[in-house]
Amino acid sequence: MMEKLRQIALWFDDRLHIKKLFESTAGHHVPKSSGSWFYVFGSGTVLCLMIQLITGTCLAFVYVPSADEAYSTLEYLTYVQPFGWYLRAIHYWGSNFMVGIMMIHMAQVFLFGAYKYPRELTWISGVLLLFTTLGLAFTGQVMRFDQDAYWGLGIGTAIMGRVPFIGGELVTLMLDGPIIAGETLSRFFTLHVFILPGTVLAIVALHLRLVLTKGINEYPKPGVVVKKETYQQEYDAIIKKEGVPFVPGAISKDMFFSAFVILAILFCAAMFGPSGPTGVPDPTYIKTAPQPDFFFLWIYSVAALLPPYTETVVLLGGPLVAAIVLFALPFISGTGEKSARKRPIAVLVVVVSFLTLSLLTWYGIHSPWSPRMAAWTTDPTPAEFLKGRTPLELQGALVLQYKQCRNCHSLDGIGGQRGPDLSRVATKLTKDQLIRQVLQGGGNMPAYGKNLSPTEVDALVSFLLTLHPANELPARDSATPATPPQRAGL
Amino acid sequence: MKPNPETPVSPPCACANGTSRRNFLFKVGVGINVVAGALLATPLIGYVFASFIRKPAAQWITLGPLTKFPAGTTRLATYRNPNTRPWDGKTGDLPCWVRSMEGEKFQVFAINCAHLGCPVRWFEQSRLFMCPCHGGVYYEDGARASGPPPRGLYEYNHKIENGELLVQGGFIPTLARPLSTT
Numbered sequence: 001m002m003e004k005l006r007q008i009a010l011w012f013d014d015r016l017h018i019k020k021l022f023e024s025t026a027g028h029h030v031p032k033s034s035g036s037w038f039y040v041f042g043s044g045t046v047l048c049l050m051i052q053l054i055t056g057t058c059l060a061f062v063y064v065p066s067a068d069e070a071y072s073t074l075e076y077l078t079y080v081q082p083f084g085w086y087l088r089a090i091h092y093w094g095s096n097f098m099v100g101i102m103m104i105h106m107a108q109v110f111l112f113g114a115y116k117y118p119r120e121l122t123w124i125s126g127v128l129l130l131f132t133t134l135g136l137a138f139t140g141q142v143m144r145f146d147q148d149a150y151w152g153l154g155i156g157t158a159i160m161g162r163v164p165f166i167g168g169e170l171v172t173l174m175l176d177g178p179i180i181a182g183e184t185l186s187r188f189f190t191l192h193v194f195i196l197p198g199t200v201l202a203i204v205a206l207h208l209r210l211v212l213t214k215g216i217n218e219y220p221k222p223g224v225v226v227k228k229e230t231y232q233q234e235y236d237a238i239i240k241k242e243g244v245p246f247v248p249g250a251i252s253k254d255m256f257f258s259a260f261v262i263l264a265i266l267f268c269a270a271m272f273g274p275s276g277p278t279g280v281p282d283p284t285y286i287k288t289a290p291q292p293d294f295f296f297l298w299i300y301s302v303a304a305l306l307p308p309y310t311e312t313v314v315l316l317g318g319p320l321v322a323a324i325v326l327f328a329l330p331f332i333s334g335t336g337e338k339s340a341r342k343r344p345i346a347v348l349v350v351v352v353s354f355l356t357l358s359l360l361t362w363y364g365i366h367s368p369w370s371p372r373m374a375a376w377t378t379d380p381t382p383a384e385f386l387k388g389r390t391p392l393e394l395q396g397a398l399v400l401q402y403k404q405c406r407n408c409h410s411l412d413g414i415g416g417q418r419g420p421d422l423s424r425v426a427t428k429l430t431k432d433q434l435i436r437q438v439l440q441g442g443g444n445m446p447a448y449g450k451n452l453s454p455t456e457v458d459a460l461v462s463f464l465l466t467l468h469p470a471n472e473l474p475a476r477d478s479a480t481p482a483t484p485p486q487r488a489g490l
Numbered sequence: 491m492k493p494n495p496e497t498p499v500s501p502p503c504a505c506a507n508g509t510s511r512r513n514f515l516f517k518v519g520v521g522i523n524v525v526a527g528a529l530l531a532t533p534l535i536g537y538v539f540a541s542f543i544r545k546p547a548a549q550w551i552t553l554g555p556l557t558k559f560p561a562g563t564t565r566l567a568t569y570r571n572p573n574t575r576p577w578d579g580k581t582g583d584l585p586c587w588v589r590s591m592e593g594e595k596f597q598v599f600a601i602n603c604a605h606l607g608c609p610v611r612w613f614e615q616s617r618l619f620m621c622p623c624h625g626g627v628y629y630e631d632g633a634r635a636s637g638p639p640p641r642g643l644y645e646y647n648h649k650i651e652n653g654e655l656l657v658q659g660g661f662i663p664t665l666a667r668p669l670s671t672t
Contacts, residue, residue, distance in 0.1 A: 068579030150581065151608055154662070155623075158607035161664020168666040169542070176541045178661040179571055182578040183541075282580040284568045286601060286609040289622035303606055304624040308638045312665075369625050373611060403616040408625070418625045446627045446635030451617045 022247075028212055029243035031235075033219035035250030038112065040257035041105035046204065047258045048098035051265065052136075053197065055091040063143070065189035067182040067281070070145035074277045089269035095137055097265050099295045102133060107350050110329075113338025114217035116226050120330035122210040125203050127326045132200050134295065139192035141293045145185055146277035151290030153180045153188075162312045180283075215239065216246075220338035228335060289370065297364030298357050304369040305360075368417035371407040375415045382412045385423075389466060396463025399456050403448070411467075419445060426468040430475045434461045546573040548647075548658045553598070555654050559590040564612050564630060567598075572660045584659060586646060587612055587619070589630060596655060599632050600644035600663045607662070610643065619643065644669045 013019055062081055064073045077084035106126065109115055115123035138156075142149045157180070160170040176183040218238050244250055279288065292300050299315075306314055340347055372379075381397055389397070400406065400422075408418035415421075429437065438457055441447035452460070468474050536543065549572040559565055567588045574582035587610075589597040599619075601609045608623035618635060619628040626637035633642045644663035649656050663669045 066577045066579070067581045068577045154602060154607035154609075157662055158602070158605070158664055161666040163666070167664065171662070171664055171666065172541050173539070175662070178546060178573060179581075179584065180662065181571065181581045182575045184581075280580060282583065283601070283609070284566070284580075284583045284585040286566070286585060286611060288609065290608060300623075304638065306638075308605075308640060311638065311640075370622055371620050371625050371627075373620065373622050376615075404613050404618070404620070405616075407613075407620065441636060444625075444636045446618055446629065448616070450629070 023245075025212065026247040026251075027245040029239050030216045030246045030250050031218040031238050032242040032244050032249070034216045035244070035253060036219055037253055037257075038108055038219075039216070039250075040254050041101050041108055043254040044101045044257050044261050045098060045105055047261055048094055048101060048265075049200065049204065051094045051262070052091060052098060055087050055094060056193070056197075058087050059091060060193060065143070065185055067145065067185045070143075070185060071277060071280050074144065074146070078274060078277070085274055086269060088274035089272070090265060091140075092275045093265045093268040093272070095140055096268075096294060097261060099133060099137055101261065102130060106130065107354070109217075111340040111343075111346060111350060112217055112220050113226070113340075113343070115330045116336070116338060117228050117231060117330075117334045119210070119214050119217065120334060122207060122214060123330045124327055125207045125210065127323070129200065129203050129207060130326075131323070132196055132203065136192060136196045136200065137293065137295050139188045139196065141296075142185065142188040143192055144276050145281050147279040147281055147285070147288045148276065148290050148292070150180060150281035150283060151288065152292055153184060155290070155292070159315055163316060217338075220340075222337070222339040222341045224339070225337055226335045287373075289373065291364075291367070294361070298360035300367070301360040301364040304367065305363070370416075371418050372416040373407060375406045375410075376401055376404045379406055379410075379414045382414065385411055385467065389463070392459050393463045393466055396459035396461065399452070399460040400463060403452065403456075403460075408445075422464065422467055424468055424472070426465050426474040427472050428475055429464075430477050431461060431465055432477070433475075434464050546660065549573075549660060550649070550651075550656045551659050553586070553588060553655045553657060556594065556650065557653075559588050559596070559655065561590050561592050561594075564589045564614070566612070567655075569657070569659060585609070586657065586659070587643075588655065589632075594650065596648055596650075597632060598646040598648045598655075598657050600646065600669060602644065602663055604634070604639040604641045604643060604665070605637070607664070640665065641668075 059077065062073060062077050062084065064070060074088075077088055079085070109123065109126065138152075141152055153175070157171050157175060160174055161167045163170055172178065174184075174187075175181075176187045215235055218235065275293070279285070291297070302318075303311065303315065337343055381401060386394060386397060400409075405422075406415040408416040410417060410421045410423075412423050413421065425434070435457060437443075437445065438452065438460060439447060439449040441449075448457075465474060551569045551572055553559075553567040553569055558567070565588050566585055568583050568585045571578070571582045571584055585601045587599040587601065589599070591597075599610075603610050603621040603623065603626045605621065605624055605626045608621050610619040610621045610626070610628065612619055617630045619630075619632075621627070621637070621639075624638050626639040627635040628639070628643050629635050631642075632645055634640075646657040646659055646669050648658070658669070661667065661669060
């Protein structure tokens with residue numbers, strides 16, 4: 001029996017050269033030191049890609065990429081189709097994990113100097129994979145054709161429209177027409193399902209081909225310097241001395257990590273479920289506050305925090321500069337030390353980038369710059385701000401509420417955070433300053449001069465003047481001398 | 491491919507002009523394929539970039555009778571995109587803000603914030619438009635009040651005909667292509 005099976009296997013091998021194929025690919029020799037826990041993120045990313053391809057194909061069995069029907073098929077997928085919600089959730093969490101693990105892979109490759117000579121092209125193809133994957137993430141967000149997707153496209157349109165000279169043409173090209181509509185969704189569907197996955201697979205093939213031709217990076221040792229003249233001999237010597245076949249010599253940790261990633265994705269999918277859909281993509285329903293998906297939240301934050309006059313330059317130039325820097329990196333520092341222990345600036349770059357992205361993402365989740373559109377009707381005025389106030393002051397509290405001031409200003413931490421909290425405003429501004437600020441605005445506040453009657457301003461300012469702690473004096477003009485009782489109070 | 495040492499290298503061509511028949515055939519083959527490729531590519535490019543070929547002209551669309559917009563109010567109006575496709579569904583309905591003033595004077599604003607295109611909302615009490623995304627604020631006449639927008643709200647060209655308010659629409663306004671130049 002065994003002999004018979006062996007005969008069959010040999011028959012196939014004779015025709016397909018499976019053994020040779022194995023030896024030159026999965027069984028190729030790698031430095032023993034590369035069988036490290038730090039080297040598991042590349043295979044982890046490929047695994048996520050596989051999960052995305054499988055679940056994505058399955059979702060396409062049901063999903064209809066039509067502006068009219070997409071939303072109802074999403075609802076059908078989520079609530080009716082057996083396991084539909086789970087597949088949607090796996091696809092959603094798979095994309096989060098793919099972007100995340102890919103970023104870690106990139107940071108590891110950077111910190112371990114693996115982009116240096118002779119692996120420049122491996123790095124460059126990796127950067128291309130980063131951009132295509134982010135493209136997949138953005139187009140995927142559009143597939144979930146709900147309000148966020150619609151207005152996400154609107155934001156993309158507005159950014160494109162800022163490109164000098166050809167902005168209008170780019171908008172037409174992106175939307176396939178003058179507005180976001182049926183053809184826009186078809187266009188993004190084609191990108192998400194055919195063009196970008198095909199591109200990713202092609203670049204992954206190149207990426208892996210380069211891993212085979214140029215070898216996997218040896219675990220860097222501090223003090224060992226890459227020189228173009230000698231590196232290849234040194235690497236060959238390492239392979240000869242302590243090379244092991246990748247399968248089975250160095251793959252165990254990748255397998256552990258892969259299993260962990262699958263379980264983590266399944267866990268997140270089961271626990272947190274799919275994302276959205278948040279609401280019918282009806283542009284006439286305007287009570288919506290669109291937010292991008294997780295990986296683009298930091299861009300959303302950048303767009304809010306930048307001074308307006310720098311926005312166009314940074315939004316358009318930023319990605320361009322980032323791309324140039326990433327592509328040029330292996331040619332700027334293609335030789336020298338690989339170990340992170342000897343490259344403090346490299347470590348600093350990673351730490352600062354990570355902190356910046358995390359902080360911006362955190363800000364994006366909380367988005368304190370967004371006015372809270374319903375605060376004026378939902379957030380009550382805390383009672384302690386109303387106790388013992390005169391009728392005029394109480395009238396002012398009503399003005400503050402009714403004129404939507406609370407959408408941007410909070411009282412005792414309740415309300416919008418776009419503008420400053422007003423709980424202690426009387427300690428900072430005098431009566432004249434308050435009147436001026438209300439009437440003329442400024443410092444990111446609209447002028448209310450035309451929209452408030454003089455009596456309303458009078459009431460509002462007298463209420464605002466009561467907003468100071470009992471043990472803290474209100475602000476006074478420098479020309480007004482402090483009165484003796486105030487002095488005694490200090 | 492390495493030349494097989496056992497087969498003799500074909501002798502240099504004896505033709506007077508120095509090109510062999512094989513060489514000639516190769517060149518013709520390349521030429522024919524270039525022509526065929528161009529014939530294939532032209533319709534493909536025309537198809538994919540069709541949105542540039544069939545440029546829809548701005549059309550006048552009615553927002554309804556003037557009585558829908560009493561003087562002194564700012565109201566949301568919707569219209570069906572004139573270039574809509576049968577499968578557009580709800581996305582073919584576009585909203586806009588109509589500000590009606592004394593003496594049948596109107597201003598019609600696009601819904602899109604001039605900053606990054608989010609839908610702005612009108613607040614009657616404070617007479618302001620506010621954007622939920624990054625906090626852009628506009629006055630009732632569409633002028634920028636505060637926040638990151640680089641300009642005021644985009645304004646539609648409009649006219650009154652037979653007691654109806656008409657706008658020139660069907661575009662998403664951007665900084666590159668604001669709705670009207672005024």
